[in-house]
Amino acid sequence: MKTRGMLALLGLIWGAAAQAGVVRYQVDGQPFEGYYLAAADKQAPLVVVVHDWDGLTEYEVKRAEMLVGLGYSVFAVDLFGAGVRPTEVEERKRLTGALYQDRAKMRKLLQEGLAEAGRQGGRLDNAVAIGYCFGGAAVLELARSGASLKGIVSVHGGLTTPQGQDYQQAKGRLLIQHGSADEAVSLTDLATLIGELEAAGVNHEATSYSGAPHAFSVLGGANYRADADAKSWLRFTEFLGEVTKG
Template structure:
Protein backbone atom coordinates (compact mmCIF):
# COMPACT_ATOMS: atom_id res chain seq x y z
CA UNK A 1 0.00 0.00 0.00
CA UNK A 2 2.91 2.40 0.73
CA UNK A 3 4.09 2.06 -2.87
CA UNK A 4 0.65 3.02 -4.16
CA UNK A 5 0.70 6.11 -1.95
CA UNK A 6 4.16 7.07 -3.22
CA UNK A 7 3.07 6.68 -6.83
CA UNK A 8 -0.04 8.71 -6.10
CA UNK A 9 2.09 11.40 -4.51
CA UNK A 10 4.41 11.81 -7.51
CA UNK A 11 1.65 11.55 -10.09
CA UNK A 12 -0.53 14.13 -8.42
CA UNK A 13 2.26 16.57 -7.60
CA UNK A 14 3.31 16.62 -11.23
CA UNK A 15 -0.35 17.04 -12.17
CA UNK A 16 -0.51 20.26 -10.18
CA UNK A 17 -1.89 19.16 -6.81
CA UNK A 18 -0.40 21.29 -4.04
CA UNK A 19 -0.19 18.59 -1.35
CA UNK A 20 -0.49 14.84 -1.58
CA UNK A 21 0.34 11.79 0.47
CA UNK A 22 0.16 10.13 3.87
CA UNK A 23 -0.38 12.43 6.85
CA UNK A 24 0.60 11.59 10.42
CA UNK A 25 -1.44 13.16 13.20
CA UNK A 26 -2.44 12.34 16.76
CA UNK A 27 -5.63 12.31 18.80
CA UNK A 28 -5.42 12.15 22.59
CA UNK A 29 -1.90 10.80 22.36
CA UNK A 30 -2.68 8.07 19.82
CA UNK A 31 -1.00 8.14 16.41
CA UNK A 32 -3.07 8.07 13.23
CA UNK A 33 -2.18 8.14 9.54
CA UNK A 34 -4.60 9.64 7.03
CA UNK A 35 -4.15 10.54 3.38
CA UNK A 36 -4.55 14.03 1.93
CA UNK A 37 -4.88 15.35 -1.60
CA UNK A 38 -5.15 19.13 -1.88
CA UNK A 39 -5.88 20.73 -5.24
CA UNK A 40 -6.14 24.37 -4.18
CA UNK A 41 -7.20 26.50 -1.24
CA UNK A 42 -10.63 27.23 -2.75
CA UNK A 43 -11.62 23.64 -3.59
CA UNK A 44 -14.45 22.05 -1.61
CA UNK A 45 -13.24 19.39 0.83
CA UNK A 46 -14.35 15.76 0.93
CA UNK A 47 -13.83 13.94 4.22
CA UNK A 48 -13.60 10.27 3.22
CA UNK A 49 -14.18 7.55 5.85
CA UNK A 50 -12.99 4.01 5.34
CA UNK A 51 -14.62 0.58 5.62
CA UNK A 52 -13.91 -1.87 8.47
CA UNK A 53 -10.55 -2.88 7.02
CA UNK A 54 -9.14 0.60 7.65
CA UNK A 55 -7.64 3.12 5.28
CA UNK A 56 -6.41 1.08 2.30
CA UNK A 57 -5.71 1.40 -1.42
CA UNK A 58 -9.46 1.53 -2.04
CA UNK A 59 -9.86 4.86 -0.26
CA UNK A 60 -6.68 6.19 -1.88
CA UNK A 61 -8.14 5.34 -5.30
CA UNK A 62 -11.41 7.10 -4.50
CA UNK A 63 -9.44 10.09 -3.24
CA UNK A 64 -7.51 10.21 -6.50
CA UNK A 65 -10.76 10.09 -8.47
CA UNK A 66 -12.13 13.02 -6.47
CA UNK A 67 -8.89 15.01 -6.76
CA UNK A 68 -9.08 14.56 -10.53
CA UNK A 69 -12.47 16.30 -10.38
CA UNK A 70 -10.94 19.26 -8.55
CA UNK A 71 -11.75 18.46 -4.92
CA UNK A 72 -9.50 18.36 -1.90
CA UNK A 73 -9.79 15.07 -0.02
CA UNK A 74 -8.80 13.91 3.43
CA UNK A 75 -9.11 10.16 3.92
CA UNK A 76 -9.59 9.58 7.64
CA UNK A 77 -7.96 6.95 9.83
CA UNK A 78 -10.26 5.79 12.63
CA UNK A 79 -8.19 2.79 13.80
CA UNK A 80 -4.68 4.13 14.34
CA UNK A 81 -1.40 4.31 12.44
CA UNK A 82 -0.48 0.94 10.97
CA UNK A 83 -3.74 -0.68 12.05
CA UNK A 84 -5.20 -2.18 8.88
CA UNK A 85 -6.97 -5.38 9.94
CA UNK A 86 -7.17 -8.31 7.53
CA UNK A 87 -8.93 -10.82 9.81
CA UNK A 88 -12.69 -10.60 10.33
CA UNK A 89 -12.49 -10.91 14.11
CA UNK A 90 -10.10 -7.99 14.34
CA UNK A 91 -12.30 -5.92 12.06
CA UNK A 92 -15.30 -6.69 14.26
CA UNK A 93 -13.34 -5.79 17.39
CA UNK A 94 -12.17 -2.43 16.06
CA UNK A 95 -15.49 -1.34 14.63
CA UNK A 96 -17.38 -2.72 17.61
CA UNK A 97 -15.28 -0.64 19.98
CA UNK A 98 -16.26 2.54 18.12
CA UNK A 99 -19.90 1.52 17.81
CA UNK A 100 -19.93 1.11 21.60
CA UNK A 101 -18.16 4.45 22.17
CA UNK A 102 -19.93 6.99 20.00
CA UNK A 103 -18.31 10.01 21.69
CA UNK A 104 -14.91 8.56 20.74
CA UNK A 105 -16.05 8.07 17.15
CA UNK A 106 -17.15 11.69 17.01
CA UNK A 107 -13.89 12.88 18.56
CA UNK A 108 -11.86 11.03 15.93
CA UNK A 109 -13.98 12.36 13.08
CA UNK A 110 -13.79 15.94 14.30
CA UNK A 111 -10.03 15.62 14.86
CA UNK A 112 -9.68 14.47 11.26
CA UNK A 113 -11.63 17.52 10.13
CA UNK A 114 -9.32 19.74 12.15
CA UNK A 115 -6.29 18.08 10.56
CA UNK A 116 -7.76 18.55 7.09
CA UNK A 117 -8.17 22.24 7.85
CA UNK A 118 -4.57 22.49 9.04
CA UNK A 119 -3.48 21.04 5.71
CA UNK A 120 -5.42 23.69 3.81
CA UNK A 121 -8.83 22.06 3.35
CA UNK A 122 -11.88 24.32 3.41
CA UNK A 123 -13.77 23.65 6.62
CA UNK A 124 -16.60 25.92 5.49
CA UNK A 125 -17.36 23.68 2.50
CA UNK A 126 -17.16 20.02 3.52
CA UNK A 127 -18.96 16.89 2.36
CA UNK A 128 -18.42 13.68 4.35
CA UNK A 129 -18.38 10.43 2.39
CA UNK A 130 -18.27 6.96 3.95
CA UNK A 131 -18.27 3.38 2.72
CA UNK A 132 -19.76 0.48 4.74
CA UNK A 133 -18.52 1.11 8.31
CA UNK A 134 -17.55 4.57 7.11
CA UNK A 135 -21.12 5.11 5.99
CA UNK A 136 -22.30 4.53 9.54
CA UNK A 137 -19.56 6.86 10.81
CA UNK A 138 -20.56 9.78 8.59
CA UNK A 139 -24.18 9.40 9.72
CA UNK A 140 -22.87 9.70 13.29
CA UNK A 141 -21.18 12.93 12.22
CA UNK A 142 -24.44 14.13 10.69
CA UNK A 143 -26.37 13.47 13.90
CA UNK A 144 -23.73 15.35 15.89
CA UNK A 145 -24.74 18.58 14.16
CA UNK A 146 -21.36 19.05 12.48
CA UNK A 147 -21.28 21.99 10.08
CA UNK A 148 -21.24 20.07 6.80
CA UNK A 149 -22.72 20.75 3.38
CA UNK A 150 -23.49 17.10 2.71
CA UNK A 151 -23.19 13.59 4.09
CA UNK A 152 -23.07 10.52 1.83
CA UNK A 153 -23.38 6.92 3.00
CA UNK A 154 -22.57 4.24 0.40
CA UNK A 155 -23.74 0.74 1.44
CA UNK A 156 -23.25 1.90 5.01
CA UNK A 157 -24.77 0.92 8.33
CA UNK A 158 -28.04 2.80 8.70
CA UNK A 159 -29.39 2.04 12.17
CA UNK A 160 -29.69 4.98 14.57
CA UNK A 161 -28.32 4.22 18.05
CA UNK A 162 -30.76 4.40 20.98
CA UNK A 163 -31.12 7.93 22.29
CA UNK A 164 -29.96 9.59 19.07
CA UNK A 165 -31.85 11.36 16.29
CA UNK A 166 -31.31 13.73 13.38
CA UNK A 167 -32.75 16.89 14.94
CA UNK A 168 -29.36 18.65 15.00
CA UNK A 169 -28.37 17.66 11.45
CA UNK A 170 -27.29 20.56 9.24
CA UNK A 171 -26.18 18.67 6.15
CA UNK A 172 -28.13 17.35 3.18
CA UNK A 173 -27.95 13.56 3.12
CA UNK A 174 -27.48 11.10 0.25
CA UNK A 175 -28.06 7.44 1.10
CA UNK A 176 -27.01 4.80 -1.43
CA UNK A 177 -28.04 1.22 -0.65
CA UNK A 178 -28.06 -2.12 -2.43
CA UNK A 179 -31.50 -3.73 -2.49
CA UNK A 180 -29.85 -7.17 -2.14
CA UNK A 181 -27.72 -6.11 0.84
CA UNK A 182 -27.86 -8.90 3.43
CA UNK A 183 -25.87 -6.97 6.03
CA UNK A 184 -28.15 -3.91 6.16
CA UNK A 185 -31.82 -4.60 5.57
CA UNK A 186 -34.33 -2.70 3.49
CA UNK A 187 -36.28 -2.26 6.71
CA UNK A 188 -33.37 -0.26 8.16
CA UNK A 189 -33.20 1.69 4.91
CA UNK A 190 -36.90 2.57 5.11
CA UNK A 191 -36.70 3.37 8.83
CA UNK A 192 -33.88 5.84 8.24
CA UNK A 193 -35.87 7.60 5.52
CA UNK A 194 -38.74 7.96 7.97
CA UNK A 195 -36.44 9.40 10.62
CA UNK A 196 -34.99 11.94 8.20
CA UNK A 197 -38.42 12.96 7.02
CA UNK A 198 -39.65 13.37 10.60
CA UNK A 199 -36.62 15.51 11.48
CA UNK A 200 -37.04 17.69 8.39
CA UNK A 201 -33.62 16.75 7.01
CA UNK A 202 -33.12 17.29 3.28
CA UNK A 203 -32.29 13.88 1.91
CA UNK A 204 -32.19 11.57 -1.07
CA UNK A 205 -32.16 7.78 -0.78
CA UNK A 206 -31.62 5.30 -3.60
CA UNK A 207 -31.60 1.50 -3.64
CA UNK A 208 -29.80 -0.23 -6.49
CA UNK A 209 -31.57 -3.30 -7.82
CA UNK A 210 -29.73 -6.55 -7.16
CA UNK A 211 -26.74 -4.84 -5.57
CA UNK A 212 -25.31 -6.61 -2.50
CA UNK A 213 -23.40 -5.13 0.41
CA UNK A 214 -20.07 -3.52 -0.62
CA UNK A 215 -21.21 -3.23 -4.23
CA UNK A 216 -18.70 -0.41 -4.92
CA UNK A 217 -15.51 -2.17 -3.78
CA UNK A 218 -13.33 -2.66 -6.85
CA UNK A 219 -12.24 -6.26 -7.29
CA UNK A 220 -14.36 -7.49 -4.39
CA UNK A 221 -16.64 -10.50 -4.60
CA UNK A 222 -19.68 -8.24 -4.29
CA UNK A 223 -18.59 -5.59 -6.78
CA UNK A 224 -21.31 -4.57 -9.23
CA UNK A 225 -20.07 -2.22 -11.93
CA UNK A 226 -23.56 -1.05 -12.90
CA UNK A 227 -24.53 -0.03 -9.36
CA UNK A 228 -21.10 1.46 -8.68
CA UNK A 229 -21.25 3.52 -11.87
CA UNK A 230 -24.70 4.85 -11.11
CA UNK A 231 -23.89 5.63 -7.48
CA UNK A 232 -20.66 7.43 -8.37
CA UNK A 233 -22.40 9.49 -11.04
CA UNK A 234 -25.10 10.57 -8.61
CA UNK A 235 -22.62 11.17 -5.82
CA UNK A 236 -20.41 13.46 -7.90
CA UNK A 237 -23.48 15.39 -9.11
CA UNK A 238 -24.71 15.72 -5.51
CA UNK A 239 -21.26 16.85 -4.44
CA UNK A 240 -21.31 19.61 -7.01
CA UNK A 241 -24.80 20.68 -5.98
CA UNK A 242 -24.22 20.99 -2.23
CA UNK A 243 -20.68 22.38 -2.35
CA UNK A 244 -21.37 25.32 -4.67
CA UNK A 245 -20.22 28.68 -3.43
Protein backbone atom coordinates (compact mmCIF):
# COMPACT_ATOMS: atom_id res chain seq x y z
CA MET A 1 0.00 0.00 0.00
CA LYS A 2 1.37 3.40 -0.98
CA THR A 3 0.92 6.58 1.01
CA ARG A 4 -0.61 9.73 -0.48
CA GLY A 5 2.69 11.56 0.02
CA MET A 6 4.58 8.93 -1.93
CA LEU A 7 1.98 8.97 -4.70
CA ALA A 8 2.21 12.75 -4.96
CA LEU A 9 6.00 12.67 -5.16
CA LEU A 10 6.21 9.87 -7.67
CA GLY A 11 3.29 11.33 -9.61
CA LEU A 12 5.73 13.89 -10.96
CA ILE A 13 7.72 11.01 -12.46
CA TRP A 14 4.64 9.36 -13.94
CA GLY A 15 3.27 12.55 -15.43
CA ALA A 16 6.52 13.93 -16.80
CA ALA A 17 8.32 10.86 -18.06
CA ALA A 18 6.52 7.58 -17.54
CA GLN A 19 3.90 8.13 -20.23
CA ALA A 20 6.57 7.23 -22.76
CA GLY A 21 6.50 3.68 -21.42
CA VAL A 22 2.72 3.27 -21.18
CA VAL A 23 1.39 0.39 -23.25
CA ARG A 24 -2.31 0.19 -24.06
CA TYR A 25 -3.76 -3.23 -24.78
CA GLN A 26 -7.06 -5.06 -24.58
CA VAL A 27 -8.37 -8.19 -22.88
CA ASP A 28 -11.78 -9.38 -24.04
CA GLY A 29 -12.45 -5.96 -25.52
CA GLN A 30 -11.65 -4.10 -22.30
CA PRO A 31 -8.80 -1.53 -22.19
CA PHE A 32 -5.74 -2.00 -19.98
CA GLU A 33 -2.58 0.07 -19.50
CA GLY A 34 0.71 -1.62 -18.76
CA TYR A 35 4.19 -0.16 -18.65
CA TYR A 36 7.19 -1.34 -20.67
CA LEU A 37 10.85 -0.40 -20.56
CA ALA A 38 13.32 -2.08 -22.89
CA ALA A 39 16.92 -2.76 -21.97
CA ALA A 40 19.61 -1.53 -24.35
CA ASP A 41 20.37 -5.18 -25.10
CA LYS A 42 17.35 -6.56 -26.97
CA GLN A 43 18.30 -10.08 -25.83
CA ALA A 44 18.16 -9.08 -22.16
CA PRO A 45 16.03 -11.17 -19.80
CA LEU A 46 12.51 -9.95 -19.06
CA VAL A 47 11.06 -9.12 -15.65
CA VAL A 48 7.27 -8.96 -15.36
CA VAL A 49 6.04 -6.85 -12.43
CA VAL A 50 2.59 -7.33 -10.89
CA HIS A 51 1.18 -4.45 -8.86
CA ASP A 52 -0.36 -4.40 -5.39
CA TRP A 53 -3.96 -3.44 -4.60
CA ASP A 54 -3.39 0.20 -5.55
CA GLY A 55 -3.07 -0.82 -9.18
CA LEU A 56 -0.17 -0.04 -11.49
CA THR A 57 1.20 3.24 -10.21
CA GLU A 58 4.44 5.14 -9.77
CA TYR A 59 5.81 2.53 -7.38
CA GLU A 60 5.94 -0.12 -10.09
CA VAL A 61 7.40 2.45 -12.49
CA LYS A 62 10.19 3.12 -10.00
CA ARG A 63 10.94 -0.59 -9.63
CA ALA A 64 10.90 -0.95 -13.42
CA GLU A 65 13.45 1.84 -13.75
CA MET A 66 15.65 0.18 -11.12
CA LEU A 67 15.54 -3.09 -13.04
CA VAL A 68 16.28 -1.50 -16.42
CA GLY A 69 19.26 0.11 -14.75
CA LEU A 70 20.48 -3.42 -14.00
CA GLY A 71 20.13 -4.46 -17.64
CA TYR A 72 16.67 -6.09 -17.71
CA SER A 73 13.67 -5.35 -19.87
CA VAL A 74 10.54 -4.86 -17.76
CA PHE A 75 6.80 -5.05 -18.30
CA ALA A 76 4.41 -4.05 -15.51
CA VAL A 77 1.01 -5.61 -16.11
CA ASP A 78 -2.36 -4.04 -15.34
CA LEU A 79 -4.93 -6.28 -13.64
CA PHE A 80 -7.57 -3.62 -12.95
CA GLY A 81 -8.09 -1.84 -16.26
CA ALA A 82 -7.03 1.43 -17.89
CA GLY A 83 -7.42 4.35 -15.50
CA VAL A 84 -8.51 2.16 -12.58
CA ARG A 85 -6.14 3.12 -9.79
CA PRO A 86 -8.10 2.95 -6.52
CA THR A 87 -7.21 5.23 -3.62
CA GLU A 88 -9.86 4.10 -1.11
CA VAL A 89 -9.59 0.88 0.89
CA GLU A 90 -13.12 -0.31 0.06
CA GLU A 91 -12.50 0.05 -3.67
CA ARG A 92 -9.20 -1.79 -3.38
CA LYS A 93 -10.93 -4.60 -1.52
CA ARG A 94 -13.66 -4.76 -4.14
CA LEU A 95 -11.26 -4.97 -7.06
CA THR A 96 -8.93 -7.52 -5.52
CA GLY A 97 -11.80 -9.49 -4.02
CA ALA A 98 -13.41 -9.87 -7.44
CA LEU A 99 -10.23 -11.42 -8.82
CA TYR A 100 -9.72 -13.63 -5.77
CA GLN A 101 -13.23 -14.94 -6.38
CA ASP A 102 -12.62 -15.45 -10.12
CA ARG A 103 -9.26 -17.17 -10.41
CA ALA A 104 -9.83 -18.01 -14.07
CA LYS A 105 -10.11 -14.30 -14.85
CA MET A 106 -7.03 -13.53 -12.78
CA ARG A 107 -5.07 -16.10 -14.72
CA LYS A 108 -6.30 -14.80 -18.05
CA LEU A 109 -5.31 -11.22 -17.17
CA LEU A 110 -1.87 -12.41 -16.12
CA GLN A 111 -1.44 -14.53 -19.24
CA GLU A 112 -2.56 -11.68 -21.49
CA GLY A 113 -0.11 -9.43 -19.70
CA LEU A 114 2.67 -11.89 -20.48
CA ALA A 115 1.55 -12.03 -24.10
CA GLU A 116 1.64 -8.24 -24.34
CA ALA A 117 5.13 -8.21 -22.86
CA GLY A 118 6.16 -10.54 -25.67
CA ARG A 119 4.55 -8.32 -28.29
CA GLN A 120 6.53 -5.39 -26.92
CA GLY A 121 9.75 -7.33 -27.47
CA GLY A 122 10.26 -8.92 -24.07
CA ARG A 123 11.82 -12.38 -24.01
CA LEU A 124 9.16 -14.72 -22.68
CA ASP A 125 11.62 -17.61 -23.00
CA ASN A 126 13.86 -15.96 -20.42
CA ALA A 127 11.53 -14.26 -17.97
CA VAL A 128 10.85 -13.87 -14.27
CA ALA A 129 7.66 -12.53 -12.64
CA ILE A 130 7.64 -10.57 -9.38
CA GLY A 131 4.59 -9.37 -7.48
CA TYR A 132 4.04 -7.18 -4.43
CA CYS A 133 1.28 -7.71 -1.82
CA PHE A 134 -1.80 -8.54 -3.95
CA GLY A 135 0.61 -8.98 -6.84
CA GLY A 136 2.56 -11.46 -4.72
CA ALA A 137 -0.55 -13.60 -4.45
CA ALA A 138 -1.19 -13.16 -8.18
CA VAL A 139 2.24 -14.43 -9.24
CA LEU A 140 1.67 -17.57 -7.13
CA GLU A 141 -1.53 -18.06 -9.14
CA LEU A 142 0.65 -17.75 -12.22
CA ALA A 143 2.98 -20.40 -10.81
CA ARG A 144 0.14 -22.84 -10.13
CA SER A 145 -1.14 -22.30 -13.68
CA GLY A 146 2.08 -23.81 -15.03
CA ALA A 147 3.38 -20.63 -16.69
CA SER A 148 6.73 -21.22 -18.37
CA LEU A 149 8.87 -18.79 -16.42
CA LYS A 150 12.42 -19.11 -15.13
CA GLY A 151 11.38 -17.80 -11.74
CA ILE A 152 8.50 -16.39 -9.73
CA VAL A 153 8.98 -14.01 -6.79
CA SER A 154 6.36 -13.09 -4.18
CA VAL A 155 7.21 -10.11 -1.97
CA HIS A 156 5.02 -9.75 1.15
CA GLY A 157 2.24 -11.40 -0.85
CA GLY A 158 -0.76 -13.49 0.08
CA LEU A 159 0.41 -17.09 0.44
CA THR A 160 -2.68 -19.26 0.87
CA THR A 161 -3.55 -21.75 -1.86
CA PRO A 162 -7.20 -21.76 -3.01
CA GLN A 163 -9.15 -24.94 -2.44
CA GLY A 164 -8.70 -27.38 -5.28
CA GLN A 165 -5.37 -25.92 -6.44
CA ASP A 166 -1.79 -27.11 -5.98
CA TYR A 167 1.73 -26.59 -7.31
CA GLN A 168 2.07 -29.76 -9.34
CA GLN A 169 2.28 -27.79 -12.61
CA ALA A 170 4.66 -25.10 -11.34
CA LYS A 171 7.78 -24.50 -13.41
CA GLY A 172 10.99 -22.65 -12.64
CA ARG A 173 12.16 -21.56 -9.21
CA LEU A 174 10.13 -19.76 -6.58
CA LEU A 175 11.41 -17.09 -4.20
CA ILE A 176 9.16 -16.10 -1.30
CA GLN A 177 10.02 -12.97 0.70
CA HIS A 178 7.97 -12.43 3.85
CA GLY A 179 7.98 -10.11 6.85
CA SER A 180 8.13 -11.84 10.22
CA ALA A 181 5.94 -9.09 11.73
CA ASP A 182 3.33 -9.27 8.94
CA GLU A 183 -0.11 -9.14 10.58
CA ALA A 184 -1.97 -9.68 7.31
CA VAL A 185 -0.19 -12.88 6.25
CA SER A 186 0.93 -15.17 9.04
CA LEU A 187 4.06 -17.19 9.54
CA THR A 188 1.76 -20.22 9.60
CA ASP A 189 0.70 -19.33 6.05
CA LEU A 190 4.37 -19.21 5.08
CA ALA A 191 5.10 -22.57 6.68
CA THR A 192 2.08 -24.15 4.99
CA LEU A 193 3.18 -22.87 1.59
CA ILE A 194 6.70 -24.19 2.10
CA GLY A 195 5.23 -27.60 2.89
CA GLU A 196 3.12 -27.52 -0.28
CA LEU A 197 6.10 -26.57 -2.43
CA GLU A 198 8.24 -29.28 -0.89
CA ALA A 199 5.54 -31.89 -1.41
CA ALA A 200 5.18 -30.85 -5.07
CA GLY A 201 8.93 -30.98 -5.65
CA VAL A 202 9.13 -27.29 -6.55
CA ASN A 203 12.57 -25.70 -6.31
CA HIS A 204 11.98 -22.91 -3.82
CA GLU A 205 13.52 -20.51 -1.33
CA ALA A 206 11.70 -18.64 1.43
CA THR A 207 13.02 -15.87 3.66
CA SER A 208 11.34 -14.16 6.61
CA TYR A 209 12.74 -10.74 7.56
CA SER A 210 12.90 -9.97 11.27
CA GLY A 211 10.64 -7.15 12.42
CA ALA A 212 9.33 -6.46 8.91
CA PRO A 213 5.56 -5.80 8.64
CA HIS A 214 3.29 -6.22 5.64
CA ALA A 215 4.32 -4.05 2.66
CA PHE A 216 7.84 -3.61 4.06
CA SER A 217 9.30 -2.87 0.61
CA VAL A 218 6.90 -0.10 -0.41
CA LEU A 219 9.12 2.98 -0.75
CA GLY A 220 7.81 5.82 1.37
CA GLY A 221 5.00 3.72 2.81
CA ALA A 222 4.03 3.69 6.48
CA ASN A 223 5.31 0.11 6.82
CA TYR A 224 8.53 0.63 4.86
CA ARG A 225 11.59 -0.97 6.44
CA ALA A 226 14.80 0.03 4.69
CA ASP A 227 16.83 -2.87 6.07
CA ALA A 228 14.37 -5.54 4.96
CA ASP A 229 13.86 -3.84 1.60
CA ALA A 230 17.61 -3.69 0.96
CA LYS A 231 18.06 -7.35 1.86
CA SER A 232 15.10 -8.53 -0.20
CA TRP A 233 16.13 -6.45 -3.24
CA LEU A 234 19.69 -7.76 -3.08
CA ARG A 235 18.50 -11.36 -2.92
CA PHE A 236 16.01 -10.72 -5.72
CA THR A 237 18.69 -9.34 -8.03
CA GLU A 238 20.96 -12.26 -7.19
CA PHE A 239 18.07 -14.61 -7.95
CA LEU A 240 17.55 -12.96 -11.34
CA GLY A 241 21.17 -13.62 -12.22
CA GLU A 242 20.88 -17.23 -11.14
CA VAL A 243 17.74 -18.19 -13.06
CA THR A 244 17.99 -16.13 -16.26
CA LYS A 245 20.37 -16.51 -19.18
CA GLY A 246 22.46 -13.56 -20.24
